[in-house]
Amino acid sequence: MNLKKNAGYKAAEYVKDGDVLGLGTGSTTHYFIEAVGKRIQEEGINVKGIPTSFQSLLLAKEWNIPITSLEENDIDLAVDGADEVDEEFNLIKGGGAAHTKEKIVDDAAKKFYVIVDESKYVENIGAFPVPVEVIPESSRTVIQTLEDMGATPEIRMAEHKDGPVITDNGNFVIDAKFEKIESPAHLEIDLNTIPGVVENGIFSSMVDKVIIGTKDGIKEL
Numbered sequence: 001m002n003l004k005k006n007a008g009y010k011a012a013e014y015v016k017d018g019d020v021l022g023l024g025t026g027s028t029t030h031y032f033i034e035a036v037g038k039r040i041q042e043e044g045i046n047v048k049g050i051p052t053s054f055q056s057l058l059l060a061k062e063w064n065i066p067i068t069s070l071e072e073n074d075i076d077l078a079v080d081g082a083d084e085v086d087e088e089f090n091l092i093k094g095g096g097a098a099h100t101k102e103k104i105v106d107d108a109a110k111k112f113y114v115i116v117d118e119s120k121y122v123e124n125i126g127a128f129p130v131p132v133e134v135i136p137e138s139s140r141t142v143i144q145t146l147e148d149m150g151a152t153p154e155i156r157m158a159e160h161k162d163g164p165v166i167t168d169n170g171n172f173v174i175d176a177k178f179e180k181i182e183s184p185a186h187l188e189i190d191l192n193t194i195p196g197v198v199e200n201g202i203f204s205s206m207v208d209k210v211i212i213g214t215k216d217g218i219k220e221l
């Protein structure tokens, strides 16, 4: 059973004719974009997409989803994956290093739905390190500050390129593992006050609905 696919296809059922969609990034959102593409093909619905990464841009083009931007349109519904989601709908995102644009798009949307498989639904976020996008020149000083805050930070290294991951915005990502995240909302703000930090992967107080693919079917919260 493909739990990510089930969640992505369920979210596509909420898309209405005329909607402007925020298109998240990752392997779960991949299925949402595919399902929207199929609805365009089969039902002729008229929607537009605002991508959160080069990945979602290319995929949207593959499925003939017309592309627009936040300059031109407001967003009716954004659908995105997550690395962790807790019972209070706090998220950790950025496993794909796309969290900066994801946060801009997801936050701007009138409705923001998160799609995950059941392994991502946790009691408290924090087992997954918090991705922090930084201006490259600031990485050493940001690492020092993160250590002072009690985290274990590491620059994310690329797999099919020598050296660090470079984001779609030309920056580095530092993955910061905290022992325990007491208050996601406070940590989200604190991280963004470090000079050189562009955006971090904690998303608090943004989510309208969580769609979870489980072995027993779809669960909606």
Ligand code: 5RP
Pocket: 024, 025, 026, 027, 028, 029, 080, 081, 082, 083, 092, 093, 094, 095, 096, 097, 098, 099, 102
């Ligand atoms: C990318 C993200 C992704 O949404 C997150 O990493 C989940 O990815 P996947 O659906 O592949 O498990 O935040 O920056």
